[in-house]
Every structure is written in C-alpha cells, then in structure tokens.
Amino acid sequence: MKTFLRQIGALVRLSFVELWRRNDVFGLLVLALALMAPLSMASPFGASGASRYLDEAALLLIWAFSLFIALGTGSRLFPPEFESRTVYPLLSKPISRGRVLFGKYLGAVSASWSALAFFYALYFGSSLLRGGSASAEFFQAVALHFAFVALAVSVALLGSLLVTPSANLTLSAIALTGMFFFGRRLPEYAETLSAPLAWLTRLVYAVGPHAEFFDMRQRLVHGWGAVDAGVFAVVLAYAAAYSCVCLALAAAALKRRRL
Amino acid sequence: MTTKSALRELCPYVCLAALGLGFSVSLAFAAERFGAAMPQVAKGGDALSVAFGDAKTTISLAMVHKADSYFHGGIDMDCDDAHGHGHERGQESEDEHGHVHEHEDEGAQSAGGGSDPWRWINSHIRAPEIHRHLDGAEAVELMPWFWAAVKADPHNADAWTTAMYVAERMLKDRNLARRIADEAGAKNPDSMEIAIATAQFEYDRGHGDVLLAEALFERVRSIGKAKCGGRLAELDPHDAEDFCRALDYLSKIMADRGDKAGVRQLLEEVRSTGLQTPVLKSIAERL
Numbered sequence: 001m002k003t004f005l006r007q008i009g010a011l012v013r014l015s016f017v018e019l020w021r022r023n024d025v026f027g028l029l030v031l032a033l034a035l036m037a038p039l040s041m042a043s044p045f046g047a048s049g050a051s052r053y054l055d056e057a058a059l060l061l062i063w064a065f066s067l068f069i070a071l072g073t074g075s076r077l078f079p080p081e082f083e084s085r086t087v088y089p090l091l092s093k094p095i096s097r098g099r100v101l102f103g104k105y106l107g108a109v110s111a112s113w114s115a116l117a118f119f120y121a122l123y124f125g126s127s128l129l130r131g132g133s134a135s136a137e138f139f140q141a142v143a144l145h146f147a148f149v150a151l152a153v154s155v156a157l158l159g160s161l162l163v164t165p166s167a168n169l170t171l172s173a174i175a176l177t178g179m180f181f182f183g184r185r186l187p188e189y190a191e192t193l194s195a196p197l198a199w200l201t202r203l204v205y206a207v208g209p210h211a212e213f214f215d216m217r218q219r220l221v222h223g224w225g226a227v228d229a230g231v232f233a234v235v236l237a238y239a240a241a242y243s244c245v246c247l248a249l250a251a252a253a254l255k256r257r258r259l
Numbered sequence: 260m261t262t263k264s265a266l267r268e269l270c271p272y273v274c275l276a277a278l279g280l281g282f283s284v285s286l287a288f289a290a291e292r293f294g295a296a297m298p299q300v301a302k303g304g305d306a307l308s309v310a311f312g313d314a315k316t317t318i319s320l321a322m323v324h325k326a327d328s329y330f331h332g333g334i335d336m337d338c339d340d341a342h343g344h345g346h347e348r349g350q351e352s353e354d355e356h357g358h359v360h361e362h363e364d365e366g367a368q369s370a371g372g373g374s375d376p377w378r379w380i381n382s383h384i385r386a387p388e389i390h391r392h393l394d395g396a397e398a399v400e401l402m403p404w405f406w407a408a409v410k411a412d413p414h415n416a417d418a419w420t421t422a423m424y425v426a427e428r429m430l431k432d433r434n435l436a437r438r439i440a441d442e443a444g445a446k447n448p449d450s451m452e453i454a455i456a457t458a459q460f461e462y463d464r465g466h467g468d469v470l471l472a473e474a475l476f477e478r479v480r481s482i483g484k485a486k487c488g489g490r491l492a493e494l495d496p497h498d499a500e501d502f503c504r505a506l507d508y509l510s511k512i513m514a515d516r517g518d519k520a521g522v523r524q525l526l527e528e529v530r531s532t533g534l535q536t537p538v539l540k541s542i543a544e545r546l
Contacts, residue, residue, distance in 0.1 A: 044406030045422065045439050047432070049396070052329065053403040184381040205377065213380050222333035224387035231383040238380070 007095050008103040015107025016114065019073055025115045028065045029122075035061065051130055052221050058126070059217045062119045063145070063180075069115050070149045071172050073108040074156025078254070079165045087259060098251045105157055105247060112149045120145075136226035141216035144232070147239035148214035152176055154246035155209055161253040180211035209242060319412030323421070326404035332391040398429035409443075419443035420456040427460055436460060451486075451501040454479045462508055473512050479505035480528075491531040503529050503538040514545040522546055 019025070039057055044050065081087040090100060120142050124134070155176065159168035182189070183205070190201040213235045218224065226232075328335050393400060405422035408415055419439065427436035440457040447453045458475030461468040483502035487493045494502060506525045513521040526542045 042403070042406075044402040045426070045435060045442075047399055047402045047426070047430070047435055049399045050401075050403050052400045184378070184385065187375070187378070210377055210380075213377075213384055216384065218333040218385065219387070222329075222387070224333065227384055231380060235380060235384065 004099070007099060008106060011100065011103030012107040012110055015073065015077070015104060016111045019069070019108075019111035019115065024069060024072065025118060028068070029119075032058075032061050032065070032119075054130075055127070055221045056217065058123050059220065062116070062123060063215070063217070065119060066112065066116045066145065066149055067152060067173070067176060070108075070112045070152035071156045071169055071176075073112050074105075074153035075160045075165055075168050075172065077104045077108055077157055078160050082259075091259065097254050101157075101251050101254055102247065105153065105250075108153045108157070109150045112153055113146055116145060116149055135223075137216060137219050137224070140226050140232055141220050144214040144216055144235055144239075147236050148211060151209055151214075151239045151243050151246075152211075154243040154250070158246040158250040158253070161250050161257065176209055176211045179208050180215065183208065183210050183212040210238070213238060315411045316415070319408045319415045319418060322404045322408035322411060323415065323418050326401045326408070326418075326421070329401050329404060330393050330398075332387060332393065334387065334390065394429065396430065398425050401425050409446075413446040414450070416443075416447065416450050416452040416456075419447070419453050423456055423460060449482055449486075451479050451482050451498055451505075454482060455501050455505050458505065458508065462512075469512060473509065476505045476509045476512070480509065491528060492533045494532055496534070499532045499534045500536070503532060503534055503536050507538045507541055510542045510545050519546060 036054070036058060040054055078087070081090065091097065124138070152172070156168065156172045159172050162168070163171065186201055186205040190198040190205070193201060216227070219227070227235075324335075402422065402425065405418050405425070408418035409422070412418075420443075423436050423439050423443070426432050426439055440453075440460065443450075443453045444457060454475060458472050458479060461475060462472035479501065483494060483498060483505070484491070486498060491499070491502070506529050510522045510525045513525070522542060522545050526539070526546070529536070529539055529542060
C-alpha cells in the first residue's frame with residue numbers, strides 16, 4: 001500500500017508540475033482579463049447596475065478554460081511518452097501499466113482541479129467585491145464542475161490511447177461541447193430524423209458524456225437555489241461511473257498496446 | 260536565426276495579412292458600389308456588414324432571445340411572437356398569464372422524465388423550482404442583451420422597441436427610454452415600427468408631450484406614404500398595420516382638437532390601405 005501511494009504520488013506530482021510549468025493557466029488568465037475588463041466597463045445605453053451578464057460571461061470562460069485544460073492534460077498523458085520512448089524506462093520499474101495509467105490520470109485530474117480552483121477563487125473574489133456571498137448552490141456548482149473535469153480528463157485519456165492526438169482532441173472537444181450545449185435536446189431532435197439517424201442520435205444520447213448535467217451556471221447567475229441533494233449525488237455518481245468506465249477501457253487499450 | 264530565415268518564416272503571415280487587407284478593401288468597395296443591390300447583407304453599408312450581415316442579424320436575434328430568457332429568470336422559453344410581451348398593444352396582463360401558463364406546461368412535461376433518467380437529471384438541474392420574472396430595478400439586467408443585440412444589428416427594431424419598453428415601463432427611467440428612442444430613430448430613420456413605438460411612448464405619457472407624439476405619428480404617416488409612393492393599398496400588411504395604428508392615434512389627437520376634416524381624411528387613408536381593421540370603426544366613431 002505504501003509503495004502504491006508513493007508511486008501514485010510521484011505520478012501525480014509530475015502531472016501537476018508539468019501543467020503549471022507550461023504556463024497555460026496564466027495565458028488563459030490574461031485572455032480572461034482581456035475579455036472581462038471591457039465587459040465590466042461597459043454601460044449599456046448608459047444604464048448601470050447590471051451584473052448578471054458579467055457572471056454569465058465569467059462562468060462561460062471558466063467552463064471553456066477548464067475544458068481546454070482538462071482535454072490538454074488528459075490527451076498529453078501518454079502520446080509524448082510513446083513518442084519520446086520515455087515510457088520504456090517508466091514501465092521497466094516495478095509498476096503495472098494499470099497503476100501508471102491510474103497515477104497519471106489522478107495527476108492530470110488534480111492538476112486540472114488546481115487550475116479550476118484558481119479560476120473559481122478569482123471568480124468568487126470578484127463576486128464578493130460586487131456584493132455577492134457564498135451560497136449552497138455556488139459550492140454545488142463548483143463540486144459538479146470538478147466532477148465534470150474528472151470526466152473530461154478520462155474521456156481525453158481514453159481517446160489518447162485509441163486515436164492520434166489531434167483526432168483525440170477534436171473528437172473529445174466536439175463530444176463534450178456538443179453534449180454540453182445540445183445534449184438535453186437530442187431526444188426531441190431524434191424525433192425529426194429518419195430511422196437510422198434517429199437511432200444513432202438516441203445511441204449518442206444514451207452513451208455520450210452528458211456534460212450538461214454539471215452545468216449549474218443558470219442556477220448561479222439567476223439565484224435559483226441549490227439542487228436537491230439526491231440529484232446532486234446522482235450526478236456525482238454518474239461522473240464517477242463514466243470516468244471508471246473510460247479508465248477501464250483505457251487500461252484495456254494500454255494493456256493490449258504493443259510497446 | 261539569420262535575417263533571411265526570419266524573413267522566410269514571416270513570409271506566410273505577410274501574405275495572409277495582404278490577402279486579408281485585399282479582402283477587406285474589396286468588401287468595402289462592394290459595399291459602396293453594390294450596397295443597394297444587396298439589401299440582405301449590406302445593411303450597415305460597411306465592410307463588416309457585407310461580410311457578416313446575416314450572421315450579425317442572427318447574433319442580434321440570439322441576444323434578444325437571451326434577454327427573454329433573462330426576463331423569465333434564466334429559463335429558455337423558446338417564445339414566439341404570439342407570446343411576446345405585447346408592450347406595443349398594452350396587453351401585459353394577458354401575456355404575463357400566457358407566459359406563466361406556458362412555463363407550467365413545460366415544467367410538468369420535463370419534471371417527470373418518464374423512463375429517461377437523463378431527462379430526469381436535466382429537469383432537476385436545469386429548471387428552477389419557481390418561475391420568476393424580472394421586475395422593477397432588476398430589469399436592468401436585460402439591458403446588456405438588448406444593447407448587444409442592437410450593436411450586432413442596429414436595424415433590429417424588436418430589440419430597440421423592447422429596450423424602450425423595459426426602460427420606460429419596468430425601470431421607470433424616462434430619460435433612458437428617451438435616449439434609446441433617440442438612438443433608435445437616428446439609426447433607423449425609415450423604420451415605421453421604431454417611429455410608432457417612440458410616438459406611442461410620447462403619447463402615453465401625456466402631460467404636454469402630445470404635440471411631440473403628433474409629430475412622430477405624422478412621421479410614421481409620411482414614412483408609410485413614402486414606402487408605397489402614395490399607393491397605400493400596396494403597403495405590405497405589417498407596415499399597413501403600423502400605418503393604421505399611427506392614424507388611429509392621430510385621429511384621437513385631431514378629434515380632441517375638434518378637427519373633423521382631418522379625421523375624415525385619416526379615415527379615407529385607412530380605407531385606402533384595404534386593411535380590414537378595427538381602426539376603421541374607431542376612427543369612424545370619432546366623426
């Protein structure tokens with residue numbers, strides 16, 4: 001157990017350091033400031049007092065950046081190791097492929113979570129400055145967003161072992177953003193399609209990663225209040241189950257891979 | 260890195276920039292030369308409008324839709340015109356009822372989920388427990404979306420008139436409504452919809468603004484006549500409706516002044532449109 005934790009700890013630390021060393025987060029922060037500063041200074045028709053649009057824009061940026069970071073870290077876990085052949089010395093150590101995968105996954109998730117926590121800390125700070133306060137739905141929204149990041153990393157990790165890096169990034173981004181924006185409308189959309197396409201759409205609806213479950217932006221922005229605890233737990237369980245399935249498939253793919 | 264290799268690296272970007280510049284200049288030329296022949300895209304007359312005319316209109320409509328969603332406390336209502344806020348005809352109560360009723364149906368439909376667990380989750384995560392409308396000072400949250408809508412497409416009359424309505428009736432800020440009306444009028448001098456909305460605001464206020472309202476209704480009348488070259492029967496139905504509404508208000512003002520001949524003239528003009536409208540009856544009653 002001690003060895004397991006030490007091995008996992010080392011892999012987590014590695015992913016963590018890699019993300020923060022790449023300065024992606026700071027680049028995104030500068031981009032966010034460049035977008036938010038003019039928005040916050042805007043005074044539509046000379047009317048003042050509107051703030052929900054700022055919250056909405058800030059949360060949308062946090063979601064976009066978190067997806068960018070999660071897919072980036074998740075998809076970069078193995079391909080560079082295969083390309084530079086550093087995977088050989090890694091696997092020559094007394095550590096199983098499954099454990100390497102799990103450790104790297106945990107590292108990517110914790111690194112992405114740290115970036116997300118950084119963004120939410122900034123959002124919360126700006127919200128406090130504008131007279132906001134901590135609410136139950138805020139913590140629920142953050143928790144669900146963290147769960148989404150774990151799911152997105154697992155999807156990118158699975159893709160990285162099945163297709164080329166660029167295809168993986170493209171497909172994962174399309175799947176997750178597509179489900180985020182249109183996932184809940186798929187059944188209605190399927191009704192309007194011919195039989196084979198409708199069947200395909202229903203299949204996507206059934207097995208696709210439902211990113212929209214984790215989106216509590218409207219609740220936060222418009223103050224709808226917290227989600228029922230049971231529903232909240234179900235969504236967390238969905239994220240855990242989906243991530244586990246992706247990791248199991250990724251472990252199988254890694255195991256079958258000829259190195 | 261040598262200067263030569265640096266220049267070689269820069270070359271594609273310089274070519275791309277030159278292409279972009281050439282494209283922009285061509286668009287600007289096209290807007291200037293063929294603007295009248297492309298009313299669907301060359302609305303603003305500038306290069307951006309030519310390139311992104313339709314996209315800007317779509318974005319503008321999306322912004323108005325977003326404002327509608329904000330009005331309903333963040334719920335995407337997919338409202339159509341039939342469920343509009345009806346500010347033009349002063350039917351708030353009926354339409355408010357319409358909205359509530361529609362939402363209740365939607366809630367009842369989505370909350371169940373039936374055998375679809377994903378729908379069940381979505382209905383709980385993405386639907387509020389109570390349906391609230393933005394009201395009073397809170398309605399200022401709608402303004403950024405209307406502002407974005409008219410920035411994207413300054414000819415979106417619906418965005419202008421709804422913004423005026425929100426400023427005047429919900430925020431009770433007449434100065435803001437006046438500023439919006441002025442800007443809308445300046446950017447859309449030929450829009451009957453905007454002119455009549457502005458005129459109605461002035462008229463409904465009363466208290467000495469009737470003269471200004473009359474001038475604005477007269478403007479709608481002259482825009483209408485100019486649009487069809489004086490042949491009122493050829494006005495399109497939407498414009499004809501606006502035209503008749505303006506004449507209805509004008510007839511009230513003239514009747515209050517005792518100008519029966521003027522009212523008779525207005526009645527003739529409404530008849531000339533060929534529109535079967537209650538305005539005919541209401542003007543006739545003023546004679």
